[in-house]
Amino acid sequence: ARIVTLPGDGVGPEVTAAAVAVLDAVAAHYDHTFDYEQHLIGGCAIDATGEPLPADALAACKSADAVLLGAVGGPKWSDPSAPVRPEQGLLALRAALGVYANLRPLQVHPALTALSPLKDDKLRNVDVLFVRELTGGAYFGAKTRTVDTATDECKYTVVEVERVVRRAFELARGRRHKVTSVDKANVLETSRLWRSTVQRIAADYPDVKLEHQLVDSMAMLLLTQPASYDVVVTENLFGDILTDEAAALAGSLGLLPSASLGEGARGLYEPIHGSAPDIAGKGVANPVGAILSAAMLLRHSLGLEEEAGAVEAAVEHVLEHGPRSRDIGGDAGTAAIREAVVAALD
Amino acid sequence: ARIVTLPGDGVGPEVTAAAVAVLDAVAAHYDHTFDYEQHLIGGCAIDATGEPLPADALAACKSADAVLLGAVGGPKWSDPSAPVRPEQGLLALRAALGVYANLRPLQVHPALTALSPLKDDKLRNVDVLFVRELTGGAYFGAKTRTVDTATDECKYTVVEVERVVRRAFELARGRRHKVTSVDKANVLETSRLWRSTVQRIAADYPDVKLEHQLVDSMAMLLLTQPASYDVVVTENLFGDILTDEAAALAGSLGLLPSASLGEGARGLYEPIHGSAPDIAGKGVANPVGAILSAAMLLRHSLGLEEEAGAVEAAVEHVLEHGPRSRDIGGDAGTAAIREAVVAALD
Ligand SMILES: CC(C)[C@H](C(=O)O)[C@@H](O)C(=O)O
Ligand SMILES: CC(C)[C@H](C(=O)O)[C@@H](O)C(=O)O
Numbered sequence: 001a002r003i004v005t006l007p008g009d010g011v012g013p014e015v016t017a018a019a020v021a022v023l024d025a026v027a028a029h030y031d032h033t034f035d036y037e038q039h040l041i042g043g044c045a046i047d048a049t050g051e052p053l054p055a056d057a058l059a060a061c062k063s064a065d066a067v068l069l070g071a072v073g074g075p076k077w078s079d080p081s082a083p084v085r086p087e088q089g090l091l092a093l094r095a096a097l098g099v100y101a102n103l104r105p106l107q108v109h110p111a112l113t114a115l116s117p118l119k120d121d122k123l124r125n126v127d128v129l130f131v132r133e134l135t136g137g138a139y140f141g142a143k144t145r146t147v148d149t150a151t152d153e154c155k156y157t158v159v160e161v162e163r164v165v166r167r168a169f170e171l172a173r174g175r176r177h178k179v180t181s182v183d184k185a186n187v188l189e190t191s192r193l194w195r196s197t198v199q200r201i202a203a204d205y206p207d208v209k210l211e212h213q214l215v216d217s218m219a220m221l222l223l224t225q226p227a228s229y230d231v232v233v234t235e236n237l238f239g240d241i242l243t244d245e246a247a248a249l250a251g252s253l254g255l256l257p258s259a260s261l262g263e264g265a266r267g268l269y270e271p272i273h274g275s276a277p278d279i280a281g282k283g284v285a286n287p288v289g290a291i292l293s294a295a296m297l298l299r300h301s302l303g304l305e306e307e308a309g310a311v312e313a314a315v316e317h318v319l320e321h322g323p324r325s326r327d328i329g330g331d332a333g334t335a336a337i338r339e340a341v342v343a344a345l346d
Numbered sequence: 347a348r349i350v351t352l353p354g355d356g357v358g359p360e361v362t363a364a365a366v367a368v369l370d371a372v373a374a375h376y377d378h379t380f381d382y383e384q385h386l387i388g389g390c391a392i393d394a395t396g397e398p399l400p401a402d403a404l405a406a407c408k409s410a411d412a413v414l415l416g417a418v419g420g421p422k423w424s425d426p427s428a429p430v431r432p433e434q435g436l437l438a439l440r441a442a443l444g445v446y447a448n449l450r451p452l453q454v455h456p457a458l459t460a461l462s463p464l465k466d467d468k469l470r471n472v473d474v475l476f477v478r479e480l481t482g483g484a485y486f487g488a489k490t491r492t493v494d495t496a497t498d499e500c501k502y503t504v505v506e507v508e509r510v511v512r513r514a515f516e517l518a519r520g521r522r523h524k525v526t527s528v529d530k531a532n533v534l535e536t537s538r539l540w541r542s543t544v545q546r547i548a549a550d551y552p553d554v555k556l557e558h559q560l561v562d563s564m565a566m567l568l569l570t571q572p573a574s575y576d577v578v579v580t581e582n583l584f585g586d587i588l589t590d591e592a593a594a595l596a597g598s599l600g601l602l603p604s605a606s607l608g609e610g611a612r613g614l615y616e617p618i619h620g621s622a623p624d625i626a627g628k629g630v631a632n633p634v635g636a637i638l639s640a641a642m643l644l645r646h647s648l649g650l651e652e653e654a655g656a657v658e659a660a661v662e663h664v665l666e667h668g669p670r671s672r673d674i675g676g677d678a679g680t681a682a683i684r685e686a687v688v689a690a691l692d
Contacts, residue, residue: 073532080531080532080537080538080541081531081538081541081542085532087532087533091533116465117464117465117468117569117570118463118464118465118569119462119463119464119465122463138500138533138534139533141497143534143535144535145535145538145539147504148503148504148505149501149502149503149504149539150501150502150535150536150538150539150540151487151499151500151501151502151535151536152499152500152534152535152536153497153498153499153500154484154497154498154499154500155495155496155497156495156496156497157494157495158493158494158495159494184583184586185426185427186419186426186431186433187433187437187484187485188484188489188498189489189490189491189496189497189498190496190497190498191426192426192427192491192496193491193495193496195426195427196427215586215587216586216587216589216590217590219565219587219588219590219591219594220590220591220593220594220599222591223463223464223569223591223594223595224463224594237530238587240530240561240562241561241562241565241584241587242565243562244562244563244565244566245565245566245568245569245591247566248565248566248569248570249569253566
């Protein structure tokens with residue numbers, strides 16, 4: 001299998017290297033061959049080439065089986081009005097790969113509930129899979145700017161809504177058969193299109209229970225009854241906000257993976273944490289989010305379900321027995337966590 | 347002073363009546379005269395007149411000193427694709443009154459921390475004032491809809507941003523001198539206009555500390571470090587989501603008030619809870635959010651700071667010593683809470 005790695009900025013290179021080490025251990029153990037090709041994205045790409053996503057990086061991603069990304073951005077490139085910005089590389093990559101469904105699983109490890117801002121009783125049985133639409137909405141709509149006015153257009157077509165919602169229903173069938181669709185249908189036209197499309201598609205999945213929530217209510221319900229959700233599907237910007245809110249429940253951003261999928265098997269995998277410039281280069285970043293992203297890569301792009309499960313079980317073991325990185329109350333570095341996960345694989 | 351009441355739907359009439367009773371007690375105690383005029387809004391207005399905000403209701407609001415609203419909406423009118431909907435009345439009223447600054451204070455009463463989903467240590471010293479832009483953005487932008495496409499335009503002018511941001515800075519001067527501005531400037535053009543306007547205005551307030559947060563990060567930070575925020579200012583839709591998220595911290599939605607202000611003293615006051623159809627008409631709704639909204643009315647529209655403080659102190663007393671309504675673990679009804687607050691006023 002051909003895997004493109006895009007380590008990016010900040011702690012990106014450190015956590016990506018750890019994830020690759022775990023993939024190598026999987027390859028050795030199960031007798032697979034993974035070929036890696038590394039490319040630039042984000043701030044480091046701007047510095048080297050002037051562009052946040054150089055053409056050769058994009059071409060490599062388009063012909064790979066899977067892409068493993070670290071993080072983009074940092075204080076050096078943080079001016080939101082600069083003409084060229086690291087995030088543009090990420091957004092362009094998502095669009096070019098057509099990865100319209102961003103999967104963000106959330107579970108709260110029982111050994112880590114003390115780190116969560118939520119009370120322990122709220123965290124019991126939390127197991128949510130967010131499915132965020134990733135290539136539409138206000139992120140990619142027309143923008144205008146004059147001296148005294150700015151606009152962003154949020155646009156959705158029925159086709160865009162249908163494909164991501166179908167993915168959510170399919171995923172719910174492999175889980176607890178419940179889909180919660182989030183919109184703002186009492187105010188937004190795009191949300192009314194979203195809701196009516198969801199309603200129509202739901203008819204094809206009579207075995208899956210559907211509920212609709214308004215985004216403001218959902219922001220509250222995620223805190224008051226997080227254990228009642230299974231698959232949560234929503235549009236791009238609402239998904240951006242709600243998945244970060246939900247991520248706070250896990251105790252550390254460093255733990256959470258994501259997978260972005262389109263029509264074929266090819267996918268883009270990245271931890272949900274950012275480039276964490278404050279700890280970059282110190283060898284202390286938590287690689288678990290990146291390692292679990294690699295597990296999702298094995299499952300969704302390479303069809304290696306057993307191997308994915310083995311990586312997840314190894315991470316579980318390490319979270320339970322240690323070592324632990326700083327963000328979750330330990331003092332182990334990135335390399336120690338990586339080695340512990342590799343050791344637990346065997 | 348002339349006050350228009352818009353009880354609206356569901357529990358709206360019950361909680362509005364309780365707030366009016368408290369205003370009457372204030373009037374008697376401090377020798378003021380408040381004249382009330384009641385009008386229809388929302389679902390009950392649709393049923394009676396076909397319109398969610400009848401012309402006479404709007405005219406009365408426009409010539410009043412203040413408007414006290416209960417809640418709008420309910421299952422009877424909940425189809426988001428219906429041509430006439432209760433929320434339209436509320437949105438039209440906000441726009442017509444020009445109340446561009448929606449103030450939503452959040453404090454977590456020490457006697458109620460057990461009800462919050464957050465751990466007790468996170469709740470200590472939480473005292474946030476959200477200032478949500480209320481008459482712009484995607485709520486009021488152009489919308490289009492065809493069979494297979496929908497769009498919503500989010501538009502902001504510098505003038506719209508400037509006036510609400512100035513209000514936030516002014517309010518911060520009467521508090522802890524800190525403003526957190528929330529946007530999505532790494533993706534949205536309206537957010538870049540928002541951020542550059544905030545930066546320019548901040549120069550007029552050198553005594554106020556300013557920080558910018560991205561809306562996704564803020565959704566997380568509200569849970570991990572809620573006590574570190576003073577005034578939080580943001581655009582309409584982000585404010586809708588973040589204030590509901592924050593409201594979950596208080597333990598019950600029934601406790602929280604809001605004030606919507608424009609250029610003059612006239613304002614629109616409403617509890618942040620909805621019409622709660624499940625408990626409507628049972629006499630058990632918590633009137634505290636409506637009563638505290640009336641306190642904000644006294645302060646912001648009538649300039650009666652002492653009276654406002656007296657109502658808030660009376661509510662504090664009742665929250666501490668009881669009686670308590672069902673939503674906060676007691677069994678007292680709306681009338682009992684109202685009477686307890688009135689008694690504590692003396
Ligand atoms: C970096 C940023 C553009 C991105 C987004 O908003 O999609 C990030 O917050 C994410 O959620 O992956
Ligand atoms: C009822 C609805 C239109 C309204 C809004 O979204 O503004 C409500 O959620 C609020 O926050 O006051």
